[in-house]
Amino acid sequence: MHSQFTGEEILYATNGHLKSGTISDTKGKLTWNIDELKAGDWFLAIPSTFRDPHDCLNLAFEKGASGVIVNRRNRYSSAIDGGTIITVSDTRTALLDLVRHWRFKVKPKVVAVSGSFGRQVTMLLLNQLLKETFKTHVASMGNLGWFGCIEEVLSMPEDTEVLIFEAGAIERGDITRIGGALVPDFAVLTQIRHPLPSQERDSFAAALYCELLETLAEQPQGRLAAAIYDLTIPVRNRVDELLDGCNLMAARYSKSESSLASQVTDAALAELSDAMKKMVGQSVTRAELWCAIEAASALGVSDSKLMSQLNLQPVAALQ
DSSP states (O other): OOOOBOHHHHHHHHTOEEEESOOOSOOBOEEOOGGGOOTTOEEEOOOOSSOOGGGGHHHHHHTTOSEEEEEOOSOOTTSOTTOOEEEESOHHHHHHHHHHHHHHHHOOEEEEEEOSBSHHHHHHHHHHHHTTTSOEEEEOOSSSSTTTTHHHHHTOOTTOSEEEEEEOOSSTTHHHHHHHHHOOSEEEEOBOOOSSOOHHHHHHHHHHHHGGGGGOOOOOTTOEEEEEOOOSHHHHHHHHHHHTTSOOEEEEGGGOSOOGGGGBOHHHHHHHHHHHHHHHSOOOOHHHHHHHHHHHHHTTOOHHHHHHHHTOOBHHHHO
16 A cells, blocks of 8 residues: 545645645545656656756646645646645655655654665565564665655555665765654664775764664653664764763664674574575675664564574574
């Protein structure tokens, strides 16, 4: 099932204004690709560098759109008379507002996964560990562009209990944009390092991905809010800075005295990695395994169940 919105929900979520037409109780999907629009959908006009869909609003109505959501202007020369037009200050912001509305309508536990390496493998592992206990939905990024994982978030069914979404970034602010909309309950930071390491580049990478911690929902005192693979000094320093003085607790790799992941044998890890390569073409390192296990444990999955689901045997059992 895909997210659907009534006109009233769109007006409420985006603080929009009804410019023309009427609003009914009929729900419709949201689309910003005119080629994919079907009768009953809401068309969100998001301009790109070389194309502005505000120039072809008539096409959206001809294809049967319930209405269009547009940037605020005095007139729309391409719209048909009497068509339902909702105006907003910015359609990109409106899209994030609607994503946020859907997140709080469904009310899942939200887990964000970020980092420069191992995000998708960590998400797949975590989903595998959670799906027998919860109704999960995974929202991967289609690309590193502006839309990121938004489309997959909007495909989240209403009965979802845990949403796992990927938060990638190109520049500062990318992660807080999607994180601010989805307000994660739990954050997972995988390996963070620059492909061409230097103190300056690694510090930038740490600042880029650790932004996620600033979007976390407020947590009750004593509840774990993040699993952080803080192997490098720039990441440790940035995490120290962001967590200082707040009530957010985190499981940190550098400070872990014991971990279920550390008990997994190298042979078992290699077997798991081979299976993942066949499935998605990516290997698994102990870093991704640590992140997934720590996150699943924080979300309430027992150690015994975790080991059983991964079909892994701890070192202690071999002695």
